[in-house]
Amino acid sequence: SMASASGGFAMAKYWGDEKHPDAVYAVYLRKVRYVPPAGYEGVPRYRPLDPDKQPLSSEMAAAAAAAGGTTDHLQWESVKERHIKAGTLDKLVECLIGPDNVMDSRHFQVLFATYRAFAKPFEVLERLQRRYSTMEEEAGASTQALVTQNSIRSILVCWLDMYPEDFYATDDDFVILSKLVEFASKFRLVELRSKAMKLRQHFKGVKADGGLMARVSSLDQQAIKFGYENPDVVENAGERAKQFDVSMGNCVQIAEQLTYWDATLFKEVIMHQCQSSVWSRRHKLGAERYYTVKATIDQFNAVSQRVMTSVVLPECKPDFRAKIITKWIEIAKELRAFKNFSSLKAVLSSLQSEPIHRLKAVWSLVPPKSLATFRELSAIFDSDDSGDEKRILDAEGTAKSSPLRRPQLIQNCRRTKSDVNLAECQGTVPYLGSFLTDLTMIDNATPDYTEDGLINFEKREKEFEVLAKLRLLQSAARAYRMPRDAAFCAWFHYLPTMSDKECYTRSAEVERLPASSTPQPGIGGVSKSQTIGRLFPLSSRGSGGAGGGTVAGATGGGESPTLARALPGQTSRDSGIHSDEADGMNGCSLRGQSLTAPSTPINSVSWKGGRSTFYHSGRAGTSSSSDFNPLLSSSSA
Incomplete structure (x- = not known):
């Protein structure tokens, strides 16, 4: 043997x-x-x-x-x-086949994860096809030539399976796929031809439906899909956005649903769109080149702006505003337990932002225990070497459970099938901004080409190490088992949002600036408040973000001008779903009441026979009535 x-x-x-x-x-x-x-x-x-x-x-x-x-x-x-x-592009493509004439899997992974920084798909395809053709004459007499051809065929099949978006084009004919079909037909490569034809047919349907960008899920799309974007809701949104539920019983539900959406978007991220060659040049390349990353960033910014607005917008007493901050800290703690570092960073960054950080009177009323939790969670994202983010991801990133998940977290909140699943199996959603920063640093520190004009493939190896970690975490995110809550989509969609500048102006109205100082937004605040939205601002921010906005409206009396812009006449982004407990809260008023939305839809009522879900659709001047709406049922007991 x-x-x-x-x-x-x-x-x-x-x-x-x-x-x-x-x-x-x-x-x-x-x-x-x-x-x-x-x-x-x-x-x-x-x-x-x-x-x-x-x-x-x-x-x-x-x-x-x-x-x-x-x-x-x-x-x-x-x-x-x-x-x-x-090496040259020719040599890099040639190295896909190892000395034994078999595909070099490591080189394949690195090259196809990063090649878009220095070559286009058709250039790589052309070189593979050319090499296959040169081997055709030798294949009959040489076993090695036949093995090489089989390896090239395997490379093309793997390319189609792993990176199908490389073959998408805005033209109707999908030229690169058509050339691949022609090549496969010429050399009688049945499997390759079949895959290419199916992909071309699939892409024609995608193009007819609005393109690849339209296929990315979003929370706003779901709110519209389930029928919440209707005149009645919009007309009465301002009237219904009058209570902020500061009770702690639904923090797990909010964290769960934020995690559902963060995980959904993160799983759709195309890794090479995170490369600095794409991301740092996004304004020149267009959104279609980084649309999966943009969707994640938009969700991050949407959470960040809603948290900030929910704290500064209400006309209420400092103690009630402190309760709002305390609730967001509790939600942040649950996000950490869910290993959702994306929304965790969004919530913490908003609480650290200048408009909220400067509210000294409010922060003095936040319970010491909550402040300690806030400091502990904030330390995760410290920019210096003491930050725990990378260590935590290394230790917990791919584990299917969290050391912080405790059975008692779920005892006092709604009992659903998803709660049981979450206690047993759980994924991870990283803060994408950290990885984008790492990739940008690699790009800035390493040249694209050597002094001899060769493609610097060592740089691509370094990028691949970061992208490989992201891909591993992407696989871990698939471990989440939780249903989508349509009522949460509506609530989040209608939460009011203001830009950073508007939030700072409103913050100055809440606590007047000292006469001797005139600080500007973003100056003199907590250094850790650099969110992904501030590092990488998008043009949609500041005018409502993903579903928010401020539209001029008139209000009477002595209300603040900033508050007036966020009242009826705006797109208030509140679903009108609120808890009965919130109706009895004191100390908050627009003439007595807060104008932000409830912090979660209390849409779950537990009965011995199961769980029913209700949509509260009360109009202004009448009491809310609870009518069963099957669209809102996210699971059954």
């Missing part, structure tokens, strides 16, 4: 660089140990005789034959391995 090299490979050692006009290779020496087959006794380590080397003496050969094989009794040896560091 034949032996094989074992998995006991020692760490490869760097030997040096090997330079060529069209490529630079890093050469490594790897120690390979050889393991005897089962039943081979007497020699602890051996290697099959290399037929290209000098044969053994007749005595040794006879002894080896008697033992069951031809061996040179070599226990281990050092073998050279070459990894391309820089």
